[in-house]
Amino acid sequence: MNVFSTIKELIVEAINAEVSVGGLPSGLKTGAVTAELPRDASHGDISTNAAMVLAKPAQMKPRYVAEKIVGRLLVADGIVSAEIAGPGFINIRLEPSRWQGVVREVLKAGVTFGDSNLGQDSLVNVEYVSANPTGPLHVGHARGAVFGDALAALLSKAGYAVTKEYYINDAGAQVDSLARALHFRYLEALGEKTPEDFAAAAEAGEVEYAGEYLKGVAKALADRDGDKWLGADTEGRLAPIRAFAIDAMMDMIRDDLAMLGIVQEVFTSERSLVDAGRVDVAIDDLEKEGLVYTGVLEPPKGKKPDDWEARPQLLFKASEFGDDIDRPFKKSDGSWTYFASDVAYHRDKFDRGFSEMIDVWGADHGGYVKRMQAGVKALSAGKGTLHVKLCQLVRLFDNGEPVRMSKRTGKFVTLRDLIDAVGKDVVRFIMLTRKNDAQLDFDFAKVTEKSRDNPVFYVQYAHARIHSVFRHATEVLAGKDLSDSSLAQADLSLCSDPDELAVMRSIASWPRTIETAALAHEPHRIAFYLYDLAAQLHGLWNRGNDDAEMRFLLADEPERSLARLALIRSVAVVIASGLDVFGVEPVKEMR
């Protein structure tokens, strides 16, 4: 139970008490009542909108309602003052001991401080990356990968039972094309073709996936099968070579993800769903609901209907579920559309018990969102929810200069390049410093800079500073027990400076930050929270430069020193806990 929910309960109790004596009308809903840190610290410790929310349903003036509530709050335990301000806010001040108690809580709970039961163990499926198995991951994938992973960790900290999943698009034309490219490289490995032949074919558009990475795979294939596929006809060799290629690509992708510290639990193959007839079943069931019909779509407006032909096809009534038009389930050749197999896939997730699904996609799939959400509504009879988080693109810079990428030559910046250049932790943190639907600039020079401008460095520095103090503390306070459990016994009433109390308030709002970030699906809020907390720590540290009394370690005041150590140790714990959600290692020393 964190301070804010405790106070909110006090407020609700106060309201109910007034209701019971007839001071307020009965039947008031307190769901919209909040208890939060006011933006301006001079407004007190905690402020509530209770009076303004209740004024209308109670048919009373906000300030009148506020007076009723304030009268009750003033006699409540731990509340120093409660004042009415502005249009009807109630500003509450708490006993310092309330905040000081938070430090003890953190020291006892460790990095589990901030854990919440908000999700009540309900199942959530987070699907992310899901890159086509046709090559190594590149920068664009990195953002979705890190975002999805952090969101999963965040939800899990907020009490949801999270499954991290990857959908393998191994049934489309791309993997056939991959198989052709691998076959070419295989011929090259056997000496039947030259690299020049390959380059020429790639230039002519006859073969895709010109990156070097298939060479090793081709060699492995040749080692395993020898010249088995040399004379085989196209039909005969396609499936086995494709399977070999997909396995190799998925191994590579898993390695790439592992470098980022990402391990997903479930990998679902599109082909396996198709082969098992799951698409037929899913569409059949929709058909039974009367949601599938054969019809003719209007041509897209404003586009030249050059190759447009009005043709009857199998359609899904997406427009009944919020989409703009109905969507085709079958292509002209009679095979399922991607949408059809995606419906089957989401049906599969729903059948596995996930009524809440989160898909992390690149922004270029934005046009697909409504259709998929319509599909999920239909296949789950309205019981399933699909949230789609679109990640905008990442622009790479080096010292302000854009880094050019070319997919055509196969020389795009890979995830590996990125990690090799700046390290896993920097990649992860920086990718989370922006809202997912905002474009992100990644500057190689800036993200490794050692300055306040670089949030990774700044937060890590705060953590390292705290450990530095503890290294010195073993000398200054020789013989004292500096363990967390011992520090939890420190006399925290000795930490009563306004700046120290402000740090405690920030720490106290960590559980709330987790909950609001989880509800909003916005891990970036944690990055900003950590940055602010780091700033407070650096500020407190520097108070010691101006005023020796404010230094954390005072040789002649061991009790006060222990209290301050307890405080900054709790800051370190919260920073570590935040970085843990991000999958970033907190450092104990800057090098």
Next chain:
RNA sequence: GGACCCGUAGCUCAACUGGAUAGAGCACUCGCCUUCUAAGCGAGAUGUUGCAGGUUCAAGUCCUGCCGGGUCCA
């Protein structure tokens, strides 16, 4: 033509999902190292939240219509 996302200080971005006087960093000016890492800290200045309406006690946030940028459209 339509759909989705974005538009906040000179620049890069926040704003606790509707709360009080819209905040940080960079850049600019000034101050702080005999000290636990100055790789840092403090102070000053910066706004018609793209434009116009609407909803209400309260709008950067929600609704409508425009303008500009991006993405997508069998």
